[in-house]
Amino acid sequence: MKKFLNDPVNFVDEMLEGIYGAHKELTYVADDKRCMVTAKPKAGKVGIATGGGSGHLPLFLGYVGDGMLDGAAVGGVFQSPSAEQMYQVTKQIDQGAGVLFIYGNYSGDIINFDMAAELADLDGIQVKQVVGNDDVASSVVGEEHKRRGVAGIFFVYKAAGAAAAEGLSLDEVTRIADKARSRTRTMGVALSSCVVPEIGHATFSIGEDEMEIGMGIHGEPGISRKKLAPADKVIDEMMERIFAETDYKQDDNVAVLVNGLGGTPLEELYILFRRVAQLLDQRGVKAKHVWVGEFATSMEMAGASVSVLHLDEELDRLVAAPANTPFFKHCILR
Amino acid sequence: MKKFLNDPVNFVDEMLEGIYGAHKELTYVADDKRCMVTAKPKAGKVGIATGGGSGHLPLFLGYVGDGMLDGAAVGGVFQSPSAEQMYQVTKQIDQGAGVLFIYGNYSGDIINFDMAAELADLDGIQVKQVVGNDDVASSVVGEEHKRRGVAGIFFVYKAAGAAAAEGLSLDEVTRIADKARSRTRTMGVALSSCVVPEIGHATFSIGEDEMEIGMGIHGEPGISRKKLAPADKVIDEMMERIFAETDYKQDDNVAVLVNGLGGTPLEELYILFRRVAQLLDQRGVKAKHVWVGEFATSMEMAGASVSVLHLDEELDRLVAAPANTPFFKHCILR
Amino acid sequence: MDAIKASDLIRLFETWQSLFAEQRDFLISLDGKVGDSDLGITMSKAFAAAAEVVAAEGEGAGISKLLRTAGATMARTAPSTMGTLTATGFLRASKATEGADVLGTGEAAAFWRAFRDGVAERGKAKLGDKTLLDVLDPIAVALETAAGSGEPLAKALAAASDAAERALEATKSMLAQHGKAAAFQEKTIGLQDAGATVGYFLVRSMAEFADS
Amino acid sequence: MDAIKASDLIRLFETWQSLFAEQRDFLISLDGKVGDSDLGITMSKAFAAAAEVVAAEGEGAGISKLLRTAGATMARTAPSTMGTLTATGFLRASKATEGADVLGTGEAAAFWRAFRDGVAERGKAKLGDKTLLDVLDPIAVALETAAGSGEPLAKALAAASDAAERALEATKSMLAQHGKAAAFQEKTIGLQDAGATVGYFLVRSMAEFADS
Ligand SMILES: Nc1ncnc2c1ncn2[C@@H]1O[C@H](COP(=O)(O)OP(=O)(O)O)[C@@H](O)[C@H]1O
Ligand SMILES: Nc1ncnc2c1ncn2[C@@H]1O[C@H](COP(=O)(O)OP(=O)(O)O)[C@@H](O)[C@H]1O
Ligand SMILES: [Mg+2]
Ligand SMILES: [Mg+2]
């Protein structure tokens, strides 16, 4: 294990200390660093909370800030935070307009967020939930509810965050989040494993010349393991899966997110995007908003994912709205 | 070699195609994708050009945009761009107020930028040069002119870019760039090698439990190779070198950049920053502006660097000014 | 022993703590086959924390209160799927043993019935879905039967442990429907479920404890 | 041969092209020891491109024009330190051979003198700094001496090649002062300089060419 760390047991808490030190616009409640909230709550706004395991930066907490989220419960590496932590975040960010939970479809998180929603309900806080399930590789069409949530949750945060910033109601923000969720598809590919600090060795092994298409962000198995193909071929195979279950029409607009899993250089992500753009072009689909970088990682895992959000007019506007969080900034200066 | 690529020979050009596809605010001149310029030139402003080898994204081209740079000549992986390409960029971005070259202290780049400056001079374009040499590990005090330029060049871009955006003259922008340069110190540490696509194997080898303190971003040797120490110890050793040659006083302000070399997860960078903040704190020095992330990489190399800019009032203002480039955004939304 | 007293319960948590410390690596590798390798870590953490707080609280608190403290502590320290389900189990067992001074066969049956129901409600799994529930149910059923026929505690728990062992074996032929393992589909066939293994460990070690 | 004609020069570039294609891996590993491993790539690219353009341009262009095309092409295709220095060398050699129909000993001396001066000016290295310049200088000096005493081209180039070989050997004891190698300090002692190796390869292969 080749990591910059002290005692692996303190990995998450020391990371959080670093984050609070660097980003004064973030703070925490309940005397628990893992209950992160924005330092600048906006009166009357619908609160949006997320949460999940650590090891995925900038996911999840990195999107707490203007125009996106209001709080995040932070778990151990690849571990759900506790219901108690989610509840504390929820209490803090409720501004009387209710709270929307947006998180990924993993049993640990669901069980805990459900418990947190029950606790908040006892306090009279209205809570809604939208559970990201964008990973096409993790279950077949018709069984979408079994799909894992991966990088595409970024689009759900972005659309819902912008809607909440516009002052929409909890029902409206939930409707929009759910629309963004249902119109987002992601395919991923992994080239190498990550190492959970407290475990100290690779989560899975993969041959020096192999890739796994569809692998999950905790190393969950994908669709096929095969010899690493040229970048264009990898994208062709991934995009084929996405195209197979979407009904993009000529001149439709999409937003594209090419996400690095952590160990893959930015240069390669642009080589991948180049091919994504070509394929969209061939279908007459316009990549109206494009982000390339690390948005949802698995620590040092090498690999990438492509997420596509099928825009409509409303999502187009919301995705393009300004945002300013420690890890994601979208601004127009002139 | 485990990379997403097609023919390694096309690595840089395909990367650039991806970048132009994703970022419409960038364009190029001379019918050469490697001559990158902003699509939104600002009349009368001092132009700032940079350039250098590929493989360091977001360096160099990633900082072309509002409040920072106006153009970048893009070389092959770890290769200088040509004098001709630098000259073409220079011609395009000159708005009559002259052009400042800011680049790193590497012989290939110097030789070519010198040649480009000569060519521009023949056209009557006023050119000044500031050569980044922040890497403390690469030469001793008194021989600073031999030091390599690494991640700290970010601060030079930021300060000079803000000064140019304020409408200052070429002399003033140059003075500020040079001041930021002379007040910036960087120390790096590498844990693993990168792979140059056309070479196909690791540039250097390093033991499974080793680190190299002071290693350069092309794999140039550092100060010492030893067993990987706990994160805090690594930072202690790095910061000691920086403290040894700076004269921070109680209540002085600094800007800090904790930079990942590519393969190191963001989580670990924050663990490193945590210790940097503690050490600054112990000296009563305030980390007034902090950035943590990937700012100057070596493709998949695992490792990190810490850059510290000793602020004065002027640099404080300029570093905090807004910027909006494809890879670096600094914005205040409310 | 005929019945587990509050002071025994504190020692039982110690036993569980060492059990999961010992089984840490085994559970990591078991969960690693079709999951994310965390189970050994979460379980050893959860029971270490629980053992510590119940010891600190002391026997004076009584059975129900100790179980509640254990459950709440687990929920905080190990909020993974299994951590939260196990925590829910102990919290429900606490409710079910309110007022009980000791755990005899009847109280043990109530304990495990409540534990099972809590896990079923929170996790929404069905029997046969290859989860913890698939061993909790036979444990509860075996203890209810034993309680009905007035079996002594040690014997009742031994029967429950045997039932759990068989049930764990039976999970091998099931197809995982929940959690990270569900992604592995057919590959889960032939493997015993990791969470069910934890359930079996819990009851076996409780049976051995009662027998000592 | 007594003199290198424009048509010969085109073939000489072909020879250099295959030389650097062959030596690609050797130069990569040489530069890798105390540098960044790119030298084999840049030199093979530079000479492949140069050989192609001079062949396309054809002998009609004449010696000086061919050298100029070669230099300009190299500057574009291989703008590394050595690429740009070599390009500068050829551009200066082009200037120095303006009007010459062939390269006899006198013109070869002018060629290499200009090459050396160009590299010295652009790179600002001093003799003994462990660079390309440390072989270029003895090459130029040897050719000037040979021209002074009226030696035939093949013999003059052979002497220059020998001088270069000795000079290359001598770089082993020098401490690198420029480029990426400078960082390696003492570690560069004992190693021959990579750029100087290229200089030696160039003249040796030119000598062999003239001797054939
Ligand atoms: N919905 C559920 N209901 C009951 N048990 C479940 C459920 N989902 C998963 N499990 C159990 O949890 C075990 C995995 O636990 P754990 O490793 O904590 O999960 P994760 O790492 O996915 O959070 C499985 O082996 C299974 O027995
Ligand atoms: N200033 C200089 N003047 C002359 N030769 C130089 C100079 N700097 C470097 N060199 C030569 O260049 C060689 C390295 O070339 P190259 O690999 O192209 O450099 P880089 O990869 O650093 O751009 C060295 O071995 C040395 O001979
Ligand atoms: Mg990374
Ligand atoms: Mg990276």
Ligand SMILES: [Mg+2]
């Ligand atoms: Mg698990």
Ligand SMILES: [Mg+2]
């Ligand atoms: Mg080199």
